[in-house]
Amino acid sequence: MVGPHRVVIVGGGFAGLYCAQKLKRARAQITLIDRRNFHLFQPLLYQVASGALSPAEIASPLRVVLSAQKNARVWLGEVVDFDPGAREVILSDGARTGYDTLVVATGSRHHYFGRGEWESRAPGLKTIEDATEIRRRILLAFEKAEREPDPEERRALLTFVIVGGGPTGVELAGALGEIANDTLRNDFRLVRPPEANILLLEGSDRILSAFPPGLSVRAESDLIRLGVRTRTRAVVTELDAKGVTVKLGDRIERIHARTVLWAAGVQASPLGKLLAERTGAHLDRAGRVVVEPDLSIPGYPDIFAIGDLANFSHQLGQPLPGIAPVAMSQGRYVARLVRARLEGRKAPPYRYLDKGTLATIGRSRAVAVIAGLRFAGPLAWLVWLFVHLMYLVEFENRVLVLIRWAYNYFTRNRGARLITGPHD
Amino acid sequence: MVGPHRVVIVGGGFAGLYCAQKLKRARAQITLIDRRNFHLFQPLLYQVASGALSPAEIASPLRVVLSAQKNARVWLGEVVDFDPGAREVILSDGARTGYDTLVVATGSRHHYFGRGEWESRAPGLKTIEDATEIRRRILLAFEKAEREPDPEERRALLTFVIVGGGPTGVELAGALGEIANDTLRNDFRLVRPPEANILLLEGSDRILSAFPPGLSVRAESDLIRLGVRTRTRAVVTELDAKGVTVKLGDRIERIHARTVLWAAGVQASPLGKLLAERTGAHLDRAGRVVVEPDLSIPGYPDIFAIGDLANFSHQLGQPLPGIAPVAMSQGRYVARLVRARLEGRKAPPYRYLDKGTLATIGRSRAVAVIAGLRFAGPLAWLVWLFVHLMYLVEFENRVLVLIRWAYNYFTRNRGARLITGPHD
Secondary structure, three states: OOOOEEEEEEOOOHHHHHHHHHOOOOOEEEEEEEOOOEEEOHHHHHHHHOOOOOHHHHEEEHHHHOOOOOOEEEEEOOEEEEEOOOOEEEEOOOOEEEOOEEEEOOOEEEOOOOOHHHOOOOOOOOOHHHHHHHHHHHHHHHHHHHOOOOHHHHHHHOEEEEEOOOHHHHHHHHHHHHHHHHHOOOOOOOOOHHHOEEEEEOOOOOOOOOOOHHHHHHHHHHHHHOOEEEEOOEEEEEEEOOEEEEEEOOEEEEEEOOEEEEOOOEEEOOHHHHHHHHHOOOEOOOOOEEOOOOOEEOOEEEEEEOHHHEEOOOOOOOOOOOOHHHHHHHHHHHHHHHHHHHOOOOOOOOOOOOOOEEEEOOOOOEEEEEOOEEEEOHHHHHHHHHHHHHHOOOHHHHHHHHHHHHHHHHHOOOOOOOOOOOOO | OOOOEEEEEEOOOHHHHHHHHHOOOOOEEEEEEEOOOEEEOHHHHHHHHOOOOOHHHHEEEHHHHOOOOOOEEEEEOOEEEEEOOOOEEEEOOOOEEEOOEEEEOOOEEEOOOOOHHHOOOOOOOOOHHHHHHHHHHHHHHHHHHHOOOOHHHHHHHOEEEEEOOOHHHHHHHHHHHHHHHHHOOOOOOOOOHHHOEEEEEOOOOOOOOOOOHHHHHHHHHHHHHOOEEEEOOEEEEEEEOOEEEEEEOOEEEEEEOOEEEEOOOEEEOHHHHHHHHHHOOOEOOOOOEEOOOOOEEOOEEEEEEOHHHEEOOOOOOOOOOOOHHHHHHHHHHHHHHHHHHHOOOOOOOOOOOOOOEEEEOOOOOEEEEEOOEEEEOHHHHHHHHHHHHHHOOOHHHHHHHHHHHHHHHHHOOOOOOOOOOOOO
16 A cells, blocks of 8 residues: 555544544544644533634634644545545545545534524524524524613513523523623613513423433523523424524413524534435434444445444434533543554443533532532532633634633623624 | 613714713713724824734723713614604614713724725725734735746735825835835845835825924835835826726836735715705715814704714814824713703813824834924824823723733834634
8 A cells, every 4th residue: 555544534523523633643644634724612502602712712723733744734625426346535626535434524503403594584603604593593682672662672682591400591592691691781771681581482391301300400590690581392383583483391382582692402413414324324313424433334344434424323222412522531532543543453332431410500509510510600600711721722712712701701701792794 | 751862973083972971970871872892092003903912902892981970881783874853863673762962983984985895805904903904905915926936926915005294104115115125024034024015105295294294204205214115196096906006197007016005095984964854954075964163963953973984164164184192082072061051051162182093013112293283203102102002992902012012122023923714
């Protein structure tokens, strides 16, 4: 064989980037392909949506992160097809690049359960553009209310509905509660922001269903303190420019709300389907590729699907959750596996070591399950703070985010409160 | 008369915001109307365009700035007409608001000398969206070049043309020189960023024509050190998707360039024309409203035009330049005049006290004229740094910008290098 082993990684999220970095000392030529030029720290995206942080503070250019890693190159490009026979990936401009090992880690998008037309009405939170759009809608609603003479319309402008009570929905609702109660408290002359009506709708019987029930109760009472009301077993049946229609058990309720945010469902990236078609792999209902115990595609030991794109059920009998720690761990595992193969060694099957789960609910409040211990309140919040700071990729961003947070904490301000984008 | 004196200020730039703030202790009800929810520190906008700063670091929400000023309220809205007879301004949603004193400070936009179709090809730099679009184009050009097999096309991708050799053009060219020579130096595997071709085109016989000739020469040699070539007496005659055609004296030259940036001309906001139509005031060629010695509109002592929108020629026999210090000083003057009138006093006519002019050309280099003294180099750069930090409106932004600058200085990095916006 001529030349080093060629590893092509598609997607620069947690799974793809950690895989590339962990291959630093491998005798391999790594090509990381992403549609965007940066790695996005998605767990803090809701803080961009709420004006607490700037986009650049949670995004790191992939070139900067991999600049010193001489066996890695970064390509800005969109993969549109795979050719497992020729061992090539195909880009949107027709370019092809060959691989010896292919790692597909293109993540997930939000999902509207067959109601794609809801997307423009209720944006989800996956990209920088999503976050600035949500920020725009939240701030604009208060601005419009300040000049709205009709009390009913003002009420609808000050009603915010968040659909989905998982960690993203809870964190977004908590941030909205803080915006209304603290950040904007004194900034308006007519509107009283604390009177805003913030509703968190969850389809199942409790929010944060991945946490133990006790912590769900705690999170709900923390949200109430921030003025957020939670409705469980609430299924959205209609969503239009005037508001949402919700089925609560037998009851149908209509909520007039100008701002609806979507945190309800995710679906794997469409590249998963393409990969399945090209390799005969199975997809689950969420569009994830069902993988082998070593995260490879059945019948293709050199093709891996990892992160939110993968359905790995060999450990728990059900898929691992689509969270950052799983993605990081799978990226690192595949890198170790590739190195082992290059050195003629065997690697054990993949196993996820759950170090814990965290969710924050505004200033000084969070819930956490770490090493089986359940806790809540300021200590959980400090752990949350520390963990998120430590995993930010660039040192510069850690310093900037720390300063922003300190400012936000002491002044109850949010410095990145800009309404940008297309003129309304 | 019932109620306090109503001052309506249209535009929250330097002129409008400083006017509102200086009216803090006046017995007046101030309404500041702007289409955007933030004050933008335009002198540092080129640093957003070059990825050195984040938008929120140079933008301050108007509500935050005026939050504690109880006699001021902020309206997010677009003024579309004036009714001097009824003493009202009219907003795009049909709302009207009455004034006793009207201050119009809606600034300027870039101007393409009758070639409006050039705008999409060569964006100018006036808004946050302009800056992120320019940042997108600069970074995307390097990214595309990295994957471009054709050497001629790669050359065109790595050719950057900046039209206009005033302070904005010079600062943008200097920043581009630094991006190519320092920031991106080690980030690519095929492209050699220092080989980028950066051209600064100026129509007159020297760049920075508002400065003494010696400093123009100095700035030009500083730019050469950063790899920027200057062409004076260069008039753009054509501008299309492939590049620009330039008339240099008798010679016509064609430059193949994928990225062209516009810093050549500005025109006053269209509200100037509207104001002139409603009051009979004169406009100059750049669309600015010709004002009286006290900055009021002839025949309308209670209507003022200030900042980039005004042509004030009573002091120098020619209009004052459209720069931030003039706008701030005119805003403060009108506030003092209103207060004097409310207290039954007379105010002297407006006079601009020129404290100096500054322009920076990359790391450690700048030119300055302060109190008649001309200087250049690191000292001028430190003065530039200090002045710009001090005039940033929020303390939080001062701290964040200082940290960013320190990082950028020592690491030669630019942390806000994101390609965002519509998918290419």
